[in-house]
Every structure is written in structure tokens, then in C-alpha cells.
Amino acid sequence: MNTLLLECQDLVKLFPGVRALDGVGLRLTAGSVHALLGENGAGKSTLIKVLTGVHSPDGGTLTWCGEPVRPRSPLEAARTGIGVVHQERNLIPGFSVAENITLQKPPSRHGLVDYAAMTEPAVACLTELGVDLDPDRPVRELSVAQQQLVEIAKALYTESRVLLLDEPTASLSPEETERLFGVVRRLADRGACVVFVSHRLEEVFAVCDTVTVLRDGRSVLESSPLAEHSHDDIVSLMVGRAHAAARMRPRTVDRSAAPALELTAVATAGGHRDIGLTVRPGEIVGLYGLVGAGRSELVRAVLGLDRITAGEVRVHGRPARISSPRQALHEFGIGYVTENRKEEGVFLEQPIVRNITVTVWKRLARVLGFVPAGDEREVAQDLVDRLGIRTAGLAQHAGELSGGNQQKVSLAKWLAADTRLLIVDEPTVGVDVRTKHAFHELIWDLAHDGLPVLLISSDLGEMVTLADRVVVMADRRIRGEVDNDRDYDRMSGRIIRLIHGRDAARP
Numbered sequence: 175m176n177t178l179l180l181e182c183q184d185l186v187k188l189f190p191g192v193r194a195l196d197g198v199g200l201r202l203t204a205g206s207v208h209a210l211l212g213e214n215g216a217g218k219s220t221l222i223k224v225l226t227g228v229h230s231p232d233g234g235t236l237t238w239c240g241e242p243v244r245p246r247s248p249l250e251a252a253r254t255g256i257g258v259v260h261q262e263r264n265l266i267p268g269f270s271v272a273e274n275i276t277l278q279k280p281p282s283r284h285g286l287v288d289y290a291a292m293t294e295p296a297v298a299c300l301t302e303l304g305v306d307l308d309p310d311r312p313v314r315e316l317s318v319a320q321q322q323l324v325e326i327a328k329a330l331y332t333e334s335r336v337l338l339l340d341e342p343t344a345s346l347s348p349e350e351t352e353r354l355f356g357v358v359r360r361l362a363d364r365g366a367c368v369v370f371v372s373h374r375l376e377e378v379f380a381v382c383d384t385v386t387v388l389r390d391g392r393s394v395l396e397s398s399p400l401a402e403h404s405h406d407d408i409v410s411l412m413v414g415r416a417h418a419a420a421r422m423r424p425r426t427v428d429r430s431a432a433p434a435l436e437l438t439a440v441a442t443a444g445g446h447r448d449i450g451l452t453v454r455p456g457e458i459v460g461l462y463g464l465v466g467a468g469r470s471e472l473v474r475a476v477l478g479l480d481r482i483t484a485g486e487v488r489v490h491g492r493p494a495r496i497s498s499p500r501q502a503l504h505e506f507g508i509g510y511v512t513e514n515r516k517e518e519g520v521f522l523e524q525p526i527v528r529n530i531t532v533t534v535w536k537r538l539a540r541v542l543g544f545v546p547a548g549d550e551r552e553v554a555q556d557l558v559d560r561l562g563i564r565t566a567g568l569a570q571h572a573g574e575l576s577g578g579n580q581q582k583v584s585l586a587k588w589l590a591a592d593t594r595l596l597i598v599d600e601p602t603v604g605v606d607v608r609t610k611h612a613f614h615e616l617i618w619d620l621a622h623d624g625l626p627v628l629l630i631s632s633d634l635g636e637m638v639t640l641a642d643r644v645v646v647m648a649d650r651r652i653r654g655e656v657d658n659d660r661d662y663d664r665m666s667g668r669i670i671r672l673i674h675g676r677d678a679a680r681p
């Protein structure tokens with residue numbers, strides 16, 4: 175029955191200037207799916223790293239099936255039966271899919287790694303996840319979502335009794351998420367315990383049985399049955415008080431204003447055809463579609479990262495042939511927050527202050543001839559405060575921040591820049607509820623002050639909250655657009671009809 179697999183008590187983990195874990199208790203029992211929740215920086219990933227031997231704890235006890243343990247390395251944890259998918263990707267880019275999956279326990283023959291024997295178990299794990307991937311492909315060629323699935327397959331391969339998944343669904347589509355949940359439930363039915371970290375509470379309620387909530391490094395709710403708690407209770411526990419909804423100032427858009435961004439009959443090497451799109455000053459235009467619709471790719475083509483083969487792009491009224499995001503920023507004032515923030519968004523080895531001010535750098539330097547450290551700090555501190563970035567100080571390296579806080583830094587960077595057109599791709603994936611609202615307020619305020627914003631998001635709630643118009647894309651074509659009346663049910667109905675090729679105006 176409910177065998178206790180892994181238990182910890184009073185765990186403490188210190189980093190310079192931070193008590194990342196400050197008294198955490200957790201009980202993981204066989205046959206359950208356990209939610210590990212908390213705001214950005216609460217200590218979730220640190221806890222997972224202590225349980226898997228990446229960090230050694232500064233205090234507290236750990237037991238495995240009743241016996242004291244202290245995993246000293248990830249490999250040792252894996253051998254004990256603790257598998258993990260870390261929040262930051264951990265694959266070797268030059269290795270194949272099969273090599274990455276079997277890395278921790280490579281099949282061997284006569285003491286040598288047996289490459290031929292890798293493929294079969296690797297494919298079996300992928301098939302279990304419902305993923306069709308060439309096992310011989312190097313992982314560097316895969317999309318973010320595909321890499322995430324390979325990470326999960328890698329954790330399945332070790333047949334762990336405790337499987338820790340740190341935000342496994344952050345870049346998965348709804349279908350991929352569903353499939354992962356199927357696998358998670360099957361593992362639990364077979365007697366494993368799966369720990370699931372996510373900022374999407376709907377997912378948590380759909381798949382988890384028990385819950386632990388961390389706040390400021392402490393477990394404020396410990397291994398409790400999830401069914402005993404409401405959505406609101408959980409949010410209050412995470413943020414430490416009743417939670418207020420985002421406040422938005424009234425805002426109107428002048429639809430007769432000249433567009434800041436205008437695409438006419440654009441086609442791309444990636445297969446987009448006949449794309450027409452406008453964004454006016456002070457307008458938030460949402461670009462919605464299912465994963466694979468071609469939204470990010472379209473934006474990448476506009477910014478010179480992919481080839482435009484026909485049509486015209488005008489920015490602030492001028493024809494624009496952009497060859498790089500850098501040129502887009504310096505010549506056209508386009509700020510671009512990529513979906514792939516982990517790789518493109520943040521300089522992990524640099525202090526936070528430099529990360530945030532990197533895009534304003536030129537502007538400050540031009541005006542002043544040099545950059546006085548004082549100004550840099552002022553700009554950065556202001557954004558750190560507005561977004562509630564959890565840091566030990568501006569000099570801290572971005573790589574030491576929690577995942578969600580790194581995302582805030584990459585957004586702050588663009589907000590600090592003097593952008594005249596902002597393009598944001600999935601801005602709130604991986605950030606907690608409170609910050610999500612802060613982002614929404616911030617983006618709304620920027621539009622209120624006249625900034626044109628193009629918002630790509632797969633979060634329909636986010637679209638309905640922010641966008642003035644929602645442009646719907648499917649199969650690299652524009653299917654139509656919907657004026658946002660802020661009624662979630664009506665909007666989702668109209669958008670879904672457009673995606674499936676029926677006129678939104680007619681029911």
C-alpha cells in the first residue's frame with residue numbers, strides 16, 4: 175500500500191546571501207503523483223537538486239525506504255532509484271537522441287558501450303511517450319519541445335521509483351502534455367512516485383494526488399491530499415496572503431493611426447503564404463494558434479532569422495529588410511523577447527545589472543559617452559522592483575537565479591531598452607501567478623503609453639486578458655481575426671472555429 179519511499183525533514187540549503195531551503199519536509203509515497211508548488215524562487219528546483227545529489231544539504235535528514243541516505247552525485251541518486259528531469263535542459267547537444275536517453279546506463283557488451291543496442295530501449299521510451307523521433311538524430315537539431323520529451327524519455331529509461339519532473343510541461347503543447355500525464359499516471363499505477371512541478375494549476379489539479387507548497391524556502395503545506403484544497407487556498411499559501419487580480423487602466427486604441435508594423439502578402443522560406451498583419455501604436459495584437467501553426471517562425475523571419483521570399487514588411491511606415499534582431503533593435507527599435515529564453519535570452523555568466531541594461535547600453539553610451547555605473551543600477555533596480563525579481567543583489571550572476579526569475583530578467587532587458595515596437599513570444603511560460611499578473615500589468619501599461627505590442631501566446635486566458643485583437647493562425651496562414659470582447663467563453667469559441675476553418679462571425 176502507501177509505502178513511504180523518500181522522506182526529508184528540516185532540509186536546509188544555503189547559498190551566499192540566500193537561505194534557499196530553510197526547513198523543508200516532504201514525504202513521497204509509492205503510487206502517487208505529488209505536486210511541488212511555490213512562487214519563482216521559493217526553492218523547488220533547489221529541493222530537487224538536493225534530493226538528486228546535485229547539491230549537498232547544509233542541514234536536515236533524508237531517508238530512502240526508512241534508511242538514512244545522502245546521495246553524493248546525480249549518478250548515485252539514479253542508482254538509488256531517483257530519476258529527474260531538471261528545469262534547465264541537460265542533454266548533450268552533439269549526441270544522438272538514443273545516446274542521450276541511455277547515457278546514465280548505457281548498454282554494454284564485453285565492457286564496451288554497445289551502440290547498436292541503444293536504439294531499441296530508447297525507441298521504447300519514446301514510444302511510451304507517443305513521440306516519433308529519429309533515435310540517430312543529434313539533439314541539437316530538435317525543437318525545445320522535442321528536447322524536453324527526450325529528457326523525459328531519459329528519465330523513464332532508468333526505471334526510477336521516484337521521478338522528479340521540474341516543470342516538464344513548460345514548452346509542451348496541450349496534446350503532448352496530455353500524453354505525458356497518461357505516462358505519469360501509468361508510472362504511479364505501477365507503484366512509482368512522480369513529483370510534478372508546474373506553474374499551471376489546472377494541470378496540477380488534473381494529475382496530482384498530494385501536494386507540498388514551498389514559500390521562501392519553507393514547506394508551508396506538507397504532503398497533503400490535494401483534494402482537500404481549493405485552487406484559491408493553494409494560491410494563497412504560495413503567495414502568503416489573499417491574492418489580488420491584475421489591475422488594468424482603461425485603454426483605447428486609435429484604429430486610424432498609421433501602423434507601427436505592417437506585413438503585406440508576406441511569404442517565407444518556412445512556408446508562410448500571403449500573410450497580412452498590422453499592429454498600431456498603443457495596440458496589443460495577439461497572434462494565436464496551435465503549436466506548429468508558424469507564429470514564432472513568422473516573427474523570426476520578420477527579424478531576419480529566416481528568409482522572407484515575397485511581400486513587404488514596413489516598420490513605422492518604412493520598408494524594412496531586417497537581417498538580425500540586433501539590427502531590428504538598433505535601426506527600428508524592435509524589442510524581441512524570444513520563446514527560447516534559456517538559450518537566447520539571458521547571459522548566465524553576467525551580473526543581473528548587466529543583463530538588464532545590455533540593450534540600453536548603446537543608448538546610454540551614446541548620450542553620455544560612457545556608462546556611469548550609477549545609472550545602470552538605477553534602471554536595473556527599478557525593473558527588479560517592478561517585476562519582483564528575487565535576487566541577492568544586482569551583482570549576482572543571472573545563472574544563480576531560479577528559472578522563473580531568469581525569465582523575468584530577460585523580459586526586463588527589453589523593457590529597459592528604448593523599444594518602439596515590442597514582440598513577445600510566450601512571455602509567461604514558467605512564471606508564477608503573481609508575476610504573471612505583474613507582467614500583464616506592465617505590458618498593458620506600455621501599450622497604454624503608446625507602445626505597439628505583438629503578443630504570441632498559447633495561453634488563451636492571457637490573450638483574452640491582454641489583446642485588443644486576436645489574429646488566428648493555422649498551417650502558416652492567417653485564418654482570420656477576432657475583436658476581443660473580453661468574454662473568455664465567447665472568444666475561445668470564435669477562435670477555435672477559425673482554427674478549424676469556419677467563419678468566426680457565423681456560429
Ligand SMILES: Nc1ncnc2c1ncn2[C@@H]1O[C@H](COP(=O)(O)OP(=O)(O)OP(=O)(O)O)[C@@H](O)[C@H]1O
Pocket residue numbers: 189190192193194212213214215216217218219220221261564565566573574575576577578579604
Ligand atoms: N547556484 C545558486 N547560487 C546562488 N543562489 C541560488 C543558486 N541556485 C538557486 N539559488 C537561489 O535559491 C533560491 C531558490 O531558487 P530555486 O531555483 O530553488 O527556485 P524555484 O522554486 O525553482 O523557482 P522557479 O519557479 O523560478 O523555477 C533563489 O533565491 C535562487 O536565486
Ligand SMILES: [Mg+2]
Pocket residue numbers: 218219220261340576577578
Ligand atoms: Mg525552478
